[in-house]
Amino acid sequence: MLSYVIRRLLLLIPMAAGMVIVTFGLLLLIPGDPASVLLGQEASAEAINNLRTTLGLNDPWYIRLGSYFAALLQGDMGRSIFQNQAVSEIIAGRLGATIELAVVALILACLIGISLGVLAATKQGSLIATASMIFAQLGVSMPVYWLGLLLMLLFAVTLGWLPSIGRGVPLPEALIAAITGQPGVFLDSLSHIILPALALAANSAAIISRLVRTSMLEVLREDFVRTAYAKGLRRGRVVIRHALRNALLPVLSVIGLRFGALLGGAVLTETIFAWPGLGQLTITAISQRDLPLIQGIVLTFAIIFALVNLVVDLLYAAVDPRIRLG
Structure with a gap:
């Protein structure tokens, strides 16, 4: 197991380098000039060119890429062009909100998706199974920004139950x-995160429910499940302790991928609900052509995604020894 963990950790090094190169290359293709945006439309060509020289934008791309790599090795992600602040400090101030939203959304997606998937598999042909599959279809096809607006209209504007x-x-x-005797603070915090977390979780919950249903249907036909029923075990115990535990194995890796999708979906969700995380910061940075900040945000998302998938791989290897022997 230790050798497998070391191999997976070493793979993160070229992966991180590739992320930096791809991110840098994509930013070269973005139209617009940060110097022009910063100085405004009335600025002269000479002033814009001087600012580009100061910011290093006139240097060849390979020199800029080499300088960026050298700075990253020292823990420096650069400075924001517009906020004149270290990119790492800006990201650190927003990262907690995004992680909080993504984690809550992932928990909701797993709870809803696994529950609906099990119900759809164990109650085939029933109204519950049909309703769960309709939810899955809607969740997959409905864009997060549209669902977010619908939830805001219903629960915040029409009913007035939750803040928008x-x-x-x-x-x-x-x-x-809440532990120290202030439950109102916890309830207020919970009321703010419910709508954006639900909007963000719907697509992942739908995908997880379909995967769980398919996997459960296969496991329920296995011999060990029939043996468990033959021993006289109750249906609930067979479904939860025997069938579901085995059915979740192929879903584990998908859950890790969904966390990355949740981070990407946070860009739209945070913008709709004015959630002060990296998603909202990304929109601002793109509109301002703040290249160092965009690079830092994309790289942060990519590293988090890689680390989450590493954790999922390790969990999968711990559950299934055949993985780490390969």
Whole structure:
């Protein structure tokens, strides 16, 4: 197991280098000039060119890429052109909100998706199974921004049950407040995150439910399940302890991929609900052509995605020894 972990960790090095190169290359193709945006339309060509020289934008691409690699090795992600602040500090101030939203959305997606998938597999032909598959189809086909607007219209505008925008106290702090006798703080924080988390989780919940249903149908036909029924075990115990545990194995890797998708979907979700995370920051950075900040955000997303998939691979290897022997 240790050798497998070391191999997977070493693979992160070329993967991270590839992420930096791809990100840098894509930013070269983005239209627009940061110097022109920063100085405004009335600026002269000479002033724009001087600023480009100061920012290093006139240097050849390979020199800029080499300088960026050298800075990254020292833990420096550069400085934001517009905010004149270290990119790492800006990202650190927003990363917690995005991770919080993505984790809550992933928990909701797993709870909803696994529950609906099990119901659809164990109650084939019933109204519950049909309803769960309709939800799965809607969840896959409905864009997150459209679902977010519908949820906001229903629960915030029409019913007035939940706030439509903003973020309350961070959930970890709200949990501590609830433990120390301030449950209102926790409830307020929870009310702010429900709508964006639901909007973000719907697509992943739909995909997980379909995968769980398919996997459960295959497992329920296996001999060990029939043997468990023959031993007189109750249906609920057979489904949960025997069938579901085996059916979730192929779903584990998909859940890791869905976390990456949730980070990507956070860009739209945070913009709709004014959630102060990296997604909202990404839109601002792109509109301002803030190249160092865009590079830092994309690289951060990519590294988180790689680390999550590494954890999923290790969990999968721990559950199935055949993986680490390959």
